[in-house]
Amino acid sequence: MWLPLCFVVALLAVRPGGGLAGERSNDVYVVYMGAVPRRTSPNFLQESHLRLVGSILSRGKVAQSVVVQQYKHGFSGFAARLSKDEAAALRKKPGVVSVFADPVYQLHTTRSWDFLQQTDVKIDGGARPKAAASSSSAPTTVTDTIIGLLDSGIWPESPSFDDTGFGAVPSTWKGVCMAGADFNSSNCNKKLIGARYYDLGEVDGAGARSWSSSNSPRDEAGHGTHTSSTAAGNAVTGASYYGLASGTAKGGSAASRVAMYRVCSDEGCAGSAILAGFDDAIGDGVDVISVSLGASPYFSPDFSEDPIAIGSFHAVAKGVIVVCSAGNAGPEASTVVNAAPWIMTVAATTIDRAFESDVVLGGGNRSAVKGGAINFSNLDKSPKYPLITGASAKSSSVSGTDSASHCEPGTLDASKIKGKIVLCNHSQSDTSKTVKVDELKSAGAVGSILVKDAERAVTTAYLDFPVTEVTSGAAVDLHSYIASTSEPVATITPSITVTGYKPAPVVAYFSSRGPSAQTGNILKPDLAAPGVDILASWIPTSSLPAGQKQPSQFNLISGTSMACPHVAGAAATVKAWNPTWSPAAIRSAIMTTATQQNNDKAPMTTDSGTVATLFDYGAGQVNPTGALDPGLVYDLAADDYLHFLCNYGYGASQIKLITSPPAGFSCPGNASKDLISDLNYPSIAVTKLGAAASRTVTREVTNVGAQEDATYTVTVSTPAGLDVKVVPSKLHFTSTLKKLAFQVTFSSNNTTAKDAMTGSITWSDGKHTVHSPFAISN
Structure with missing residues (x-):
């Protein structure tokens, strides 16, 4: 054990x-x-x-x-x-x-579940399990599945956490509802069943501790409320962000209970508090832990010094599923964090919803130039406002036009932009968009158009000031119009919600990418989920659009932080259907049923338009319904993680300090990081294969389908430069033979390949499709 x-x-x-x-x-x-x-x-x-x-x-x-x-x-x-x-x-x-x-980590900061087609299904003709109320509706028979979140706290008054229809708190629950500033035990209920907080505060020379204002489970940032409602919020009809993205907001596992562990303050998330949150969540009896925070990809602590790796290791050992965000340091390679093999690591993708705000030009029959942003523009619908470029408004004190064309602070002449709409270029290295816009507004501009290609999938909220963002391609039409007339005029329309947007999903630019710098022989991230412009519950705010008297109870936020609870909700649903499954089996079910195509039935792309790779999205976009009936799963036992630690470089003596291995345990004499590829993971990664070389890895699958007598046949998607052989090519399961192993041999015939060669191995019995991606590098 x-x-x-x-x-x-x-x-x-x-x-x-x-x-x-x-x-x-x-x-x-x-x-x-x-x-x-x-x-x-x-x-x-x-x-x-x-x-x-x-x-x-x-x-x-x-x-x-x-x-x-x-x-x-x-x-x-x-x-x-x-x-x-x-x-x-x-x-x-x-x-x-x-x-x-003690390190301080940072947070990785509706329509999404509809887009994921979270619908109620029957499995193989069998009755729906009692505990598995539909995760896209209010609970009918409430499950006792509990999702714990390590985050910034929770706003208990949100309708997402109303407990109408919920029965008694599960008898297995050992947690508490801690009283704190503006929070007491009555803030918890049969939905929000637990809340804790951790704050080291300041200690003076005499050892006395002075608590700061964050000594409460109450959310002061909004992040924890947003992630909690995404994972397990009740279905709330009529939800919107001041009329945008209107519909029913719901969590992935609406029937699950919620427990909040506030480990983050305004300064960040202390490692000591993160460990305390894990420790208490394990002791309290949660089933799933969702962690939307992490370290910097540029400072990767070893597993034995990483609070998230340590806490999640122990949680998984106790049968608790741990889901973490991959980080927001994309699109650079090797920026994925939370990459330990016992963690389910989640990248971020878009959904099929956009917020359109167009530029209407003067001059007769010109069509609108499409743009995107959130603004509640009160400009006249007629194009009557003078339109100029930032370069044409350059201050006489500034040399050159480049910085002025980007509307950098201090480069424009206020007298030239007053009463006008200003067209500004924008790049990622510029001053932030909001700072630029604030300066334009202060100088008397009536609106702005920002030209940018990066970050285009993430919508920025400008509220009352009329701003929209257009691509460089669309900007060609704007510049052409400005050059065609001596008095160019335009207007900016208020934002509207557009659904059915294509293509979707695409991998968000900010989403951290693999391969993992720590565990190159484990493919990370594991999979992707919606993480762009996600509508979910929020804390009250004083920043209201004009004419609004009440703050919205919901907000639109982006980040892998938002993707993580989508998978946590899916995992809780799979757990409810299969309460005896291990965390590894549940991860396998979610990974092997993920999808790799967008709503154009084409391969997923990145935000920049290029075809996405396994290092962008792992096994693909989460498919919550498919995960309920995976057919086969790749499971992991205690010895598998012990051997991973050996191969990673830990000695038996150190492992015995960390774990309680079987009597007589020792690391194999041939332990090597190359052998990590043999971990029974749902994906395969091999590094340093070498030109004209071969490597064989072994996998074992367990039949969890309703049909005990089943035959699965393999198909392989093989990239150029690589030969892939699977032995055997058929797996026949019976009532007494539920586990079968197979070997995969990769042989490189490409002596010049610089990038990883990627493909997939898929097992099918005609009903189930069990998809495993692989990435092989020389």
Whole structure:
């Protein structure tokens, strides 16, 4: 038995004076001590932590005054305010796996479920399981599946968390509803069944702790409320963002219960709090953990020093599914985070909805130039406002026209733009769009048109100021019109919602890409889900469009943060249908049934229009309905993860600190990162194959279909330069033979290939299609 080891770009910071910027005399360190010893009570574990800390403290210091978090349910360890020397002393103590400065991670910040075709189905003629109420409707027979979220808190008054129709809280639930600032136990109910918060606060020289204003489960950022309602929010009719994206907002598993673990404050998400959230979620009895946050791709801590890798390892060991966001550092390669093989890692894609705001030009019969943004423009519908370029409004104090054409702050003459619509170029290296627009507005412009190609799928909200964004192709028509007349005029229309938009899905530009710098022989991200302009619940805000008296209860947000809870909701539904399945089996069901085509029945593309690859979307776009009946699954047992750790580079002695392996466990003498490719994963990745070389990997599948006597036949999509042979080519399952293995041999005949060669292996019995992608690099 083994017991151990989530819209902004992810940047890792360390607390002021922390490990990356030099350490002060007393910073918070995490002391990770691996698995909870068998037959050890939480109270005994807490006392042993305090004794351990006391053994290295100087005379006069008390352990209770420096320990700020203790982990005692899913794993052992604590966080303490220590000096550099004290931390070093603890590293030498028996039973300590790692000691590291407390990192601060950042959050990876409706129509989407309709787009995913989340419909009610019957499986193979069988009756629908009692626990599996449709995940796209209000619960009829409520499931006891519980989704825990490590996030910024929750706004309990949101209608997404109303408990009408829910029965008693599951008897297995051991969690609490913590009282805090503007939050008490009555804020929880039969839907929102738990809420915790973690805040280290500030400690003065005497060891006294001063709590900050974030000592509450209540969401002050909106992020946690948004992700929670995306994963498990009730169906709320008439939802919209001030009339846009109107419809029914619902979570992926509306019948699931919600538990919030507030691990993030305005400063970020402390690693010590993240570990505490995992520890409590495991002890409380959640079924799924959704984590929409992560480290920077440019600072990848080892698994034994990464709070998310540590916490998720222990959660999976306890049978809890962990789903994390891939990060928002795309489109650069090798930026994916949360890439441990026990985590389900999610990239972001678009849905078939857009927000159109057009430019209507003067001059007679000209058609509107299509643009996209969120604005509630009050401009006249007639094109009567003078239209100029930023370059033509250049200030006399500025040399050259390039920066003025981009409307960079300080480059334009206010007298030239007052009362006009200004056409501005925009690139990713520019000053932010909102800063540009604010300056134009302050200078008296009546509106703006931004020309950009990158980021075009993500809609920016400009509210009352009339702004729209157009592609460089559309801008050609604008420049042509401006050049054709001495008095060009235009207007900008208020935004409207357009559905059925094609192509969709496309991979969002910001979504972090593989391959993983840590685990190149595991294909990451695992799959993709809607993460662009997602409508979900939000906290009240004072920024209201003109004429609005009440803040919207919903908001449109983008990020892999939004994609992650889509998969968490799908996982909870699969879990409800199959309560005995392991986290690996549930991941397999979701991955092997994912789709790779868009609504034009063509291969998925990226935001820039290029064909997307496995390193963009993994196994494909999540298909929640298909995942309920996968046919075959790739399962993983305890030994599989132990051997992964061996192959990754951990020695048996270190693994024994982290886990409780079987008696006599040792790492194979041939342990190697190359052998990670043999992990029984639903996808296959092989690195350093070598020109004119071969590599054979083994996989095992389990028949979970209703038909016990089933024969599956393989088909292979093979790229140029690679030979792929699967043995055997048929798998015949019976009532007594539910697991079968096969081997795949990859032989390279391309001596010049620089990019990974990608394809897929698909098993089918005529009803089920079990799709496994592969990526092979020389």
